[in-house]
Amino acid sequence: MNIITKSNLLKLQCNFIKQGLVSFHGTSQKSAIEIKVDYKMKNKEGMIENKSEMISKEDETVQKTFHGLIKGERSSLAKSITMCESVHPKKKAQAQVLLAEVLEYNKKKGRKRNAKSNALPMTKHASLKHGTFRIGLSGPPGAGKSTFIEAFGKFLTERKHKVAVLAVDPSSSTTGGSLLGDKTRMPELSVDANAYIRPSPSSGTLGGVTRSTNEAIVLCEGAGYDTILVETVGVGQSEFAVADMVDLFVLILPPAGGDELQGIKKGIVEVADLIVINKSDGDLVAAARRIQMEYISALKFIRRRSKVWKPKVRRISSKTKEGIEDLWEKMKEYRNLSLESGELETKRMNQQKIWMWSHIKHEIIDIFKNHSHVKDKVDTLEKEVSLGNITPGYAADTLLSLFKSKKL
Amino acid sequence: MNIITKSNLLKLQCNFIKQGLVSFHGTSQKSAIEIKVDYKMKNKEGMIENKSEMISKEDETVQKTFHGLIKGERSSLAKSITMCESVHPKKKAQAQVLLAEVLEYNKKKGRKRNAKSNALPMTKHASLKHGTFRIGLSGPPGAGKSTFIEAFGKFLTERKHKVAVLAVDPSSSTTGGSLLGDKTRMPELSVDANAYIRPSPSSGTLGGVTRSTNEAIVLCEGAGYDTILVETVGVGQSEFAVADMVDLFVLILPPAGGDELQGIKKGIVEVADLIVINKSDGDLVAAARRIQMEYISALKFIRRRSKVWKPKVRRISSKTKEGIEDLWEKMKEYRNLSLESGELETKRMNQQKIWMWSHIKHEIIDIFKNHSHVKDKVDTLEKEVSLGNITPGYAADTLLSLFKSKKL
Numbered sequence: 001m002n003i004i005t006k007s008n009l010l011k012l013q014c015n016f017i018k019q020g021l022v023s024f025h026g027t028s029q030k031s032a033i034e035i036k037v038d039y040k041m042k043n044k045e046g047m048i049e050n051k052s053e054m055i056s057k058e059d060e061t062v063q064k065t066f067h068g069l070i071k072g073e074r075s076s077l078a079k080s081i082t083m084c085e086s087v088h089p090k091k092k093a094q095a096q097v098l099l100a101e102v103l104e105y106n107k108k109k110g111r112k113r114n115a116k117s118n119a120l121p122m123t124k125h126a127s128l129k130h131g132t133f134r135i136g137l138s139g140p141p142g143a144g145k146s147t148f149i150e151a152f153g154k155f156l157t158e159r160k161h162k163v164a165v166l167a168v169d170p171s172s173s174t175t176g177g178s179l180l181g182d183k184t185r186m187p188e189l190s191v192d193a194n195a196y197i198r199p200s201p202s203s204g205t206l207g208g209v210t211r212s213t214n215e216a217i218v219l220c221e222g223a224g225y226d227t228i229l230v231e232t233v234g235v236g237q238s239e240f241a242v243a244d245m246v247d248l249f250v251l252i253l254p255p256a257g258g259d260e261l262q263g264i265k266k267g268i269v270e271v272a273d274l275i276v277i278n279k280s281d282g283d284l285v286a287a288a289r290r291i292q293m294e295y296i297s298a299l300k301f302i303r304r305r306s307k308v309w310k311p312k313v314r315r316i317s318s319k320t321k322e323g324i325e326d327l328w329e330k331m332k333e334y335r336n337l338s339l340e341s342g343e344l345e346t347k348r349m350n351q352q353k354i355w356m357w358s359h360i361k362h363e364i365i366d367i368f369k370n371h372s373h374v375k376d377k378v379d380t381l382e383k384e385v386s387l388g389n390i391t392p393g394y395a396a397d398t399l400l401s402l403f404k405s406k407k408l
Numbered sequence: 409m410n411i412i413t414k415s416n417l418l419k420l421q422c423n424f425i426k427q428g429l430v431s432f433h434g435t436s437q438k439s440a441i442e443i444k445v446d447y448k449m450k451n452k453e454g455m456i457e458n459k460s461e462m463i464s465k466e467d468e469t470v471q472k473t474f475h476g477l478i479k480g481e482r483s484s485l486a487k488s489i490t491m492c493e494s495v496h497p498k499k500k501a502q503a504q505v506l507l508a509e510v511l512e513y514n515k516k517k518g519r520k521r522n523a524k525s526n527a528l529p530m531t532k533h534a535s536l537k538h539g540t541f542r543i544g545l546s547g548p549p550g551a552g553k554s555t556f557i558e559a560f561g562k563f564l565t566e567r568k569h570k571v572a573v574l575a576v577d578p579s580s581s582t583t584g585g586s587l588l589g590d591k592t593r594m595p596e597l598s599v600d601a602n603a604y605i606r607p608s609p610s611s612g613t614l615g616g617v618t619r620s621t622n623e624a625i626v627l628c629e630g631a632g633y634d635t636i637l638v639e640t641v642g643v644g645q646s647e648f649a650v651a652d653m654v655d656l657f658v659l660i661l662p663p664a665g666g667d668e669l670q671g672i673k674k675g676i677v678e679v680a681d682l683i684v685i686n687k688s689d690g691d692l693v694a695a696a697r698r699i700q701m702e703y704i705s706a707l708k709f710i711r712r713r714s715k716v717w718k719p720k721v722r723r724i725s726s727k728t729k730e731g732i733e734d735l736w737e738k739m740k741e742y743r744n745l746s747l748e749s750g751e752l753e754t755k756r757m758n759q760q761k762i763w764m765w766s767h768i769k770h771e772i773i774d775i776f777k778n779h780s781h782v783k784d785k786v787d788t789l790e791k792e793v794s795l796g797n798i799t800p801g802y803a804a805d806t807l808l809s810l811f812k813s814k815k816l
Binding site: 033096099100103104106107211214215218267269270294297298301348349350352353354355356357358359360361363364365367368381382385386387388389390391392393394395396397399400403404 | 441504507508511512514515619622623626675677678702705706709756757758760761762763764765766767768769771772773775776789790793794795796797798799800801802803804805807808811812
């Protein structure tokens, strides 16, 4: 899909002010990008020197990582995800060039798979037919997410799927690593040759974590993983962020009623495509059945987000594995319905746009708050506004005018 | 509350780029503000002349409107709200100066009322004790909102309350005026000397409409209205906007189940402090009872937003007036509990800050999108992102760098 031809060649100049030392000069033609990086480093004499480099797909690290990645080498995959998480100008630039390469590779692979298959005529969304399946998983503490992922992941790898597990957990940056980073909670899956478990980046805001998770999805797909499980802990808005990066969003709940249930986010039931009541085994079967009924009735009050799919509530046991096959059938049914209706393609396209704007909105408020003129006044004005001395509109106008009055 | 002293006198220069012709030079000391307005107008010979004026509280229009307003004159109230809705530079400046005056007046009035009352020691939040009550009302079409407001408004004016009804309806700007602008839907209340009904501004985006509604609340309070009803139609995000500008948010529903109910927003049940099942009369009592039970059970799944208040579900009839007195008692109970716990004061203070940032976020994305360098590239990049040729992060970086690279 050559949407960029020579005639509309993009010449992009980028300065990442936050790092102070970086400037990007990108030339984007087709999906190949070149990025100019300026940074400072110490030379042999210990003096700080200005360095300037051009990163393109010919870059040695990019080349090596890319070829390792598409061969499915775990070390290359791990290295490339680390690159995306890096704050070093050069590594960031390499990550972007690599991502562009992988995106192009994934597209070619999709087209090839479709050419081989004669099942469907080449429709607009056919490229997804043999593509990957991105599944989001969320749930409150105590829902048994880890044991579910272990059981579900094994179920998939036994059926010849390659499964990647990514985690979004912005809290791990404050606690310095969380349970999610702990592979021992999924002992079988973590040693499975057909599974790749990546803990959440150990630093960064929700914005940063979601960005590298979005990029890790692309990289895992490039490395041949066909089922991507994106897991979240119930912190901040991470569940909603994950719902916006997957094809199917699953809410996992313990067999406990609304009154007993702590830590479930407002509105999260409304973005779930599937609700799974876990631990439906032994003494808990009756409770799980009751909770299933409660959620089926609660879903009646929720507007459907899809024209072809009505959210379902399923009971499973990660221990006895009961219900897991049925759940997978439901997931495939969802995928087929949303693929055939074109909803899946539209969803993925919109998600990309949502993320672009989300990154911009996230960054631009920082740019605003750090603007020299705004920074001087924002606290005073915010205080005056909250005390009711001036209106929010007047304070906003004043700050916006300060922002617009001077160069950044 | 003199939080601004001479030593931290604010000198604010504001340029509203959108209008192109305006520039504000404000000096804010205490809550008095002066705004310099530059605008163009035709002179007698039909030539366009540059005008420059300083608007302060001595401005004749501001003076006249202010004194009329605090006497409770309806024409002055109407005129001042129109000023807030105006896009003319001079009128906008006058509105801001007037609002600052009214804010100060409202504060003084609050302090006076409290000095007279010996009921409570002068606590931090005592200024709200005899203050106004801001109630948000929302509901899907068919809930009988108009008849409810008519019945509830009359109930209040009969009990010596002065009631203002404001509407937030961004759709009226596209349809050229909506039902909400139609006073005939509240025939009794609209001729009641103790009620003031203001239709939604007939133009503007949600951002603009919410801003002038926020300002209209302040003005109505200045004019002596103690109960402000802010009504919304179920369009876009207006319900959530209204929930953020009131003390108490009420969701009005018809006696119809979740399956039958159209037009109820995702998440709206979760921000309601009170749910009112309307039309609980005649044949519909049984249905209303059933719906009441359904919502009571649905509320179990929703996290409480207040430490002192658990959302309640009430049945009423706007026709027979049954349940309205009980509803008002519940509302007062809510107000007292949130006042005593300090939640009300915190809520109002936070709402002001929310609105300041909401205006900024709303405007800044416009500034971003209209930035000459961004404008040239945003469509191309958005398309490339949605087609999966580049990552959302790379596109965002590129656009942000373009934005930062040149003066606005």
